[in-house]
Amino acid sequence: MTTKKNKRPTLQHVADKVGVTKMTVSRYLRDPKQVSEQLRSVIESAVEELGYIPNRAPDILSNAKSHAIGVLVPSLTNQVFAEVIRGIETELEPSGYQTMLAHYGYSPLAEESRIATLLSYNVDGLILSESVHTERVRKMLSVAGVPVIEIMDSVLPPLEQAIGINNEAAARDMTELMISKGRKHIVYLAARMDERTQQKIRGYEAAMLRANLQPKSLQTVDASSFTMGAKLLLDAIRENPQTDGLFCTNDDLAIGALYECQRQGIAVPEQISIAGFHGHDITKAMIPRLATVVTPREEMGRQAAAQMMARLNGAPIEQKIIELPYYLEVGQSLGG
Template identity: 50%
Template sequence: MNDKHRRPSMQDVANLVGTSKMTISRYLRAPELVAPATAARIAEVMTQLGYIPSRVPEMLANDRSRAIGVLLPSMSNQVFAAVAQGIEEVTLPSGYHVMYGHYGYDAEREAEQIEQLLSFHIDGLILAESLHTERALKMLAVAAIPVVEIMDLPATPIDQAVGLDHTAAAAAMVNAMLARGKRQIVYLAARLDHRTRMREIGYRQAMSAAGLSSHVIHTNAPSTFSLGGELLKQAQAQVPQLDGVFCTNDDIAAGALLAAQAQGLAVPAKISIAGFNHLDIGLALQPQLASVITPRHEIGRCAALRLIARINGETFTTPSQDLGFELFLGSSI
């Protein structure tokens, strides 16, 4: 015996409405083509039955799924929540369904997720990473669908890229700290992903240009407030004369600031502290945390616009869209 529950079919809807499957199909494609009274009755019966339309016929007829994939390194990070909001601001009114996956900053896991999303015949893909395994690149080449890489600006994107220059942003913030007289600035780096390393390059460039030595405290652990305090203590042990810390993100910076205050250090008089991404936590601190403002919502929105344009056959004169950054100097440097 097959106990599997059978979903209501289009024929079930037609039978209850008292019309043909063709009319139901027409309603699903273009409700305005069905007589208003019939359309209202169809909608009522669909709600009554809990009818779920199948997109398979449309996919087969048009070779389109009306779905796009989005791969993010984290589903809990506030940074990527804003990106997702920007994406859906575009996809929802455009009639596209978004299929999400996350890969935990792991390149092999990203390749697995790409394979899974491609198996659903998505029309396009947004990737929050610009470094990929050979396997991932091969699958994307075979799939031949539009791809937008987001957050940074790879020199040779797979197809399109939307983001900002993390190296330049980091250098700009460190230069702001230097302009305020700080000389022993340490970079606190957690979760050693590609963007963390690009920010380190910017930090080192700014310090070198000022004729100063660079000091970096590394860990591959995920960013937390408590980790920020631990990294500050390590920096103090290695560079006792430090007078500033530039942090790879605001979680680390907030933790460092709270730890410094717990030690009785005046911020910014004794130690300047700056972060990256300008999260809400930084505004709640006293003094308010200096940070690089990254246009995360706009990155998501522009990536979705560009992806849908590419799905529809449009081309762009340049493959990358640099949305820039701003500095929020707060009162912590």
């Protein structure tokens, strides 16, 4: 019975079938108790038979509530953000909120355009992974008037509210740990230079300088990967054969570097100690276990979503910055 131009059924179709107005059907769908008992089953079966699918557009149009939260991450293939997103969705789902996901490849202009798109779909709130934004973004967000929560960083002043960690302190702590184990020529390996990487480098440099050691960082514009870690390691020992420690801006680089050491016959941790950042599962499984700064990625997502829910329910911002704890996983790649 599928004629070709059968567009999807509306409340009106259901109502016609039952012989009531669409308002009655609408009431039944949002709260069956508002409709007389004998109507309930009739409406139910009409809905069933027609395969009625609700349509949010009219409601969004009339009261600008979409029950969707826009989530912006720089990259989806970066495991860090996959876990953040899982945290967000875990928390959002019971409230019936949908996430609209977009990514911007670490480009501020792409972020701008994604935010515009998400706002044009009337998201009720935005969770951003960046702490630095273009002027247009600031303007758009202020005009849009939806709650905005920034994640990943707990240091820079937030637009409204931030949930993150202190990247600089974390990097400083790990560097100090490496230094305390006797390393003197620690090189920092970085890939893409986003704000958080720069914060980490500052922490690393502070620790090195305080110990009267010479900081040195190697970086590339490309995305981080295992291969890139291998390449950066080779660069590091070529430029400075004395290198006895590598602090990598994330676990991927660290793992790539570690494997390359093994391939080159460089003993880890005896000759070179290695540390990563974030504490992904694999760091615990590999041999030697990788030292890493463990960050609360999923928790960050959950708390961001929880704060978002609170604010959508009218709660005021209680804490502009929520700083989450990190910890150092010593692993086996740092040596004695």
